[in-house]
Amino acid sequence: MLQFRNISVAYGDGEPSLTDFTLDVAEGEIVALVGESGSGKTTAIRTAIGLLPGDGEVVNGDILFNGNSLLTLSPNEWRALRGRQISMIFQDSGAMLNPIRRIGSQFVEYICTHRSVQKKEAWEMGRVMLEHMGLPHSETIMNSYIFQLSGGMRQRVGIAMAMVFQPQLLLADEPTSALDVTTQSQIIRQMLELREKYGAAILLVTHNLGVAAYMADRIIVMKDGCIVDQGTREELLHQPAAAYTRDLLDAVPSMRGKRYV
Numbered sequence: 149m150l151q152f153r154n155i156s157v158a159y160g161d162g163e164p165s166l167t168d169f170t171l172d173v174a175e176g177e178i179v180a181l182v183g184e185s186g187s188g189k190t191t192a193i194r195t196a197i198g199l200l201p202g203d204g205e206v207v208n209g210d211i212l213f214n215g216n217s218l219l220t221l222s223p224n225e226w227r228a229l230r231g232r233q234i235s236m237i238f239q240d241s242g243a244m245l246n247p248i249r250r251i252g253s254q255f256v257e258y259i260c261t262h263r264s265v266q267k268k269e270a271w272e273m274g275r276v277m278l279e280h281m282g283l284p285h286s287e288t289i290m291n292s293y294i295f296q297l298s299g300g301m302r303q304r305v306g307i308a309m310a311m312v313f314q315p316q317l318l319l320a321d322e323p324t325s326a327l328d329v330t331t332q333s334q335i336i337r338q339m340l341e342l343r344e345k346y347g348a349a350i351l352l353v354t355h356n357l358g359v360a361a362y363m364a365d366r367i368i369v370m371k372d373g374c375i376v377d378q379g380t381r382e383e384l385l386h387q388p389a390a391a392y393t394r395d396l397l398d399a400v401p402s403m404r405g406k407r408y409v
């Protein structure tokens with residue numbers, strides 16, 4: 149479904165920050181990118197939604213989504229794709245909402261800019277999606293401001309918005325890093341349910357090998373803009389090929405001899 153073919157990205161005139169990145173993501177698959185800060189994880193997933201930060205530019209390779217190149221899309225074609233077929237969530241997805249407008253009116257506006265539905269219907273679509281994300285008091289939340297919600301609730305609202313059109317692909321950049329451990333595991337379970345319910349593929353960026361090990365079918369290890377190791381969860385955790393992966397695994401805390409990945 150999503151194919152990165154030898155993608156390189158450079159910021160300005162500098163050396164590429166991502167080099168020769170090649171990866172296939174199948175329908176409904178969960179793939180995690182792990183690696184130290186600055187290894188190019190965010191750069192890689194942002195190329196798949198055409199939103200590189202600053203002066204980042206794809207300088208080599210191609211990205212295919214359902215067989216069509218994403219690199220040749222016009223701004224209008226990108227608008228049609230984003231949100232509907234490919235969505236993205238961030239560390240604090242609620243932060244993208246306007247703090248002085250109620251969540252419901254922003255949710256309705258978002259739905260109505262992507263699909264021609266009446267406001268009432270859009271409200272209902274938004275409300276139901278909040279319930280699917282484990283927010284039972286959905287009517288109250290629609291009438292709230294984002295600052296009135298906890299971190300976990302804000303993240304659920306962000307994911308509900310990202311998933312309202314049931315996209316085929318969800319890009320998730322550190323979706324649980326800002327949350328406490330209990331909320332992290334709730335959000336992780338909820339994301340796994342999204343795959344069950346909607347068949348969405350998830351391309352996940354995380355610092356946390358435990359999160360990657362719990363969620364992902366496949367783990368990709370990155371360093372200095374390159375893929376240095378990859379495999380199924382089992383292969384990577386139990387038979388890591390690269391010395392760097394072994395170092396990452398060694399850095400995972402253990403308690404009383406029990407490892408937490």
Ligand SMILES: Nc1ncnc2c1ncn2[C@@H]1O[C@H](COP(=O)(O)OP(=O)(O)OP(=O)(O)O)[C@@H](O)[C@H]1O
Pocket residue numbers: 159165183184185186187188189190191192201202203204355
């Ligand atoms: N807006 C930008 N302008 C210039 N260079 C950038 C920009 N964003 C990223 N880079 C470069 O790309 C490299 C990779 O950054 P990226 O954010 O993709 O890494 P990452 O693995 O996601 O790191 P982190 O986990 O800290 O988010 C950085 O080391 C930096 O050199």
